[in-house]
Amino acid sequence: MKAQHGGFSASVNAMYDKAVALMDLSPGLVEKIRVCNATYTVRFGVRLRGAIHTFTGYRSVHSEHMEPVKGGIRFAMAVDQDEVEALAALMTYKCALVETPFGGSKGGLCIDPRDWEPHEMEQITRRFAYELIKRDLINPAQNVPAPDMGTGEREMAWISDQYQRMNTTDINGRACVTGKPLNAGGIAGRVEATGRGVQYGLREFFRHPDDMAAAGLTGTLEGKRVIVQGLGNVGYHAASFLRAEDGAKITAVIERDGAVHAEGGLDVEALREHIGRTGGVKDFPGGTYEADGTRLLEAECDILIPAALEGVIHEGNADRVKAPLIIEAANGPVTAEADEILRKKGCVIIPDMYANAGGVTVSYFEWVKNLSHIRFGRMQRRAEEARHQLLVDELERLSRNRDTAWTLSDDFKKNYLRGAGELELVRSGLDDTMRAAYGAMRETWHARDDVPDMRTAAFIVAIGRIAASYQAKGL
Numbered sequence: 001m002k003a004q005h006g007g008f009s010a011s012v013n014a015m016y017d018k019a020v021a022l023m024d025l026s027p028g029l030v031e032k033i034r035v036c037n038a039t040y041t042v043r044f045g046v047r048l049r050g051a052i053h054t055f056t057g058y059r060s061v062h063s064e065h066m067e068p069v070k071g072g073i074r075f076a077m078a079v080d081q082d083e084v085e086a087l088a089a090l091m092t093y094k095c096a097l098v099e100t101p102f103g104g105s106k107g108g109l110c111i112d113p114r115d116w117e118p119h120e121m122e123q124i125t126r127r128f129a130y131e132l133i134k135r136d137l138i139n140p141a142q143n144v145p146a147p148d149m150g151t152g153e154r155e156m157a158w159i160s161d162q163y164q165r166m167n168t169t170d171i172n173g174r175a176c177v178t179g180k181p182l183n184a185g186g187i188a189g190r191v192e193a194t195g196r197g198v199q200y201g202l203r204e205f206f207r208h209p210d211d212m213a214a215a216g217l218t219g220t221l222e223g224k225r226v227i228v229q230g231l232g233n234v235g236y237h238a239a240s241f242l243r244a245e246d247g248a249k250i251t252a253v254i255e256r257d258g259a260v261h262a263e264g265g266l267d268v269e270a271l272r273e274h275i276g277r278t279g280g281v282k283d284f285p286g287g288t289y290e291a292d293g294t295r296l297l298e299a300e301c302d303i304l305i306p307a308a309l310e311g312v313i314h315e316g317n318a319d320r321v322k323a324p325l326i327i328e329a330a331n332g333p334v335t336a337e338a339d340e341i342l343r344k345k346g347c348v349i350i351p352d353m354y355a356n357a358g359g360v361t362v363s364y365f366e367w368v369k370n371l372s373h374i375r376f377g378r379m380q381r382r383a384e385e386a387r388h389q390l391l392v393d394e395l396e397r398l399s400r401n402r403d404t405a406w407t408l409s410d411d412f413k414k415n416y417l418r419g420a421g422e423l424e425l426v427r428s429g430l431d432d433t434m435r436a437a438y439g440a441m442r443e444t445w446h447a448r449d450d451v452p453d454m455r456t457a458a459f460i461v462a463i464g465r466i467a468a469s470y471q472a473k474g475l
Ligand SMILES: NC(=O)c1ccc[n+]([C@@H]2O[C@H](COP(=O)([O-])OP(=O)(O)OC[C@H]3O[C@@H](n4cnc5c(N)ncnc54)[C@H](O)[C@@H]3O)[C@@H](O)[C@H]2O)c1
Pocket: 001, 147, 148, 149, 150, 151, 194, 229, 230, 231, 232, 233, 234, 235, 254, 255, 256, 307, 308, 309, 310, 329, 330, 331, 356, 357, 359, 360
């Protein structure tokens, strides 16, 4: 599905060039920020099922203006150097936009995880991790991966363990990777974080009537028709939250084996369970099946959420896309050519570097938690508890002195004293981040007549911050 002219990197660079043309930066700095610093390619063998199998993997470092560099590891057959370099570049811009103190990186392994048993995947993942760890391409201070397509908590736990076996005296070893399970140094809310960020980003859009007007939308998220491509980690969580908490209707889901649609809305939880059990959307009883799923990208809806692959909306189909609003949950789902076509049609695109930044934001919280060696929010909770206890004591004293009948219930005391747990802190930190980044992006979008869209605005904000970092520190 790489329907991109000149590849994914060329598409990202075309968008970058459009933004820097509106900025006052020296050509040398423009070039330095654009280029990918380094890409390491590894080919390694693993003995499986009685034979040696050779795998090819990559770790690309786009910008080290801040370290560690950060970016997921993708397991998919379509992984290649161009793809990881484009994804690494997007990580640089994304981290700058949401102000996480990281440079950009990305990794990938050419593999279809469905071809292998879990114990074989463990062997392959550990071996890939070993190759990267021994070159400091996984390291808490230098390069910190996370999940991406085809990987999740399971793979992150193996990578973390592999690093710690090879670096037994590194007290910060757990911070070498984020997206780990909770019982292996993860943080509450990381699995859902990218989908949650998509939801928060949409909520923020719907808080701004003039932004909605640009897409010809009115009202709230309630009842809006949403089409989602890819019901994986990001797509599922976004769809599930939007449906359950904002009242949106998921009218179609596009997956590898086709699509299902239902004008009245799909039961996302039942569909997820069906995909898990059968491997696809076919035969799902709650909707109509369509073998040519990609056609649903062009169906009537209010919001289109591509949450699978890059390049799915391209020169060849952009003109037929009817959604007035696209939120890019996936990285690079709209090519540079399609972006132009859609903008001319009046479609508003909430760009990937903002839309899917929830993952890296909560990864940052996890990294900080690992480095601080204390459960996230624990100190703060203790301080809050102490403060709340003072308040409760004082209220009780007052009530006694005035000889009134009211006393605080034990329930109230328990709940009041409990304070915010890790999940609440993570969610509020994510919400705050998404609001601040949206504000910076829209301010640039609206402040200047020559900034045509939100994506260009996002690039301008991100590049401005990276340039400032280079100018402050030198190269
Ligand atoms: N996981 C994260 O935290 C994270 C963070 C930021 C961005 N992203 C981006 O979000 C996208 C999805 O990542 P994910 O982690 O949800 O991956 P995932 O592997 O959990 O899910 C991907 C889903 O897309 C489906 N899919 C694959 N090929 C498809 C096709 N041709 N047509 C329709 N559906 C297809 C898969 O079956 C799967 O359900 C990627 O672009 C990734 O880079 C992920």
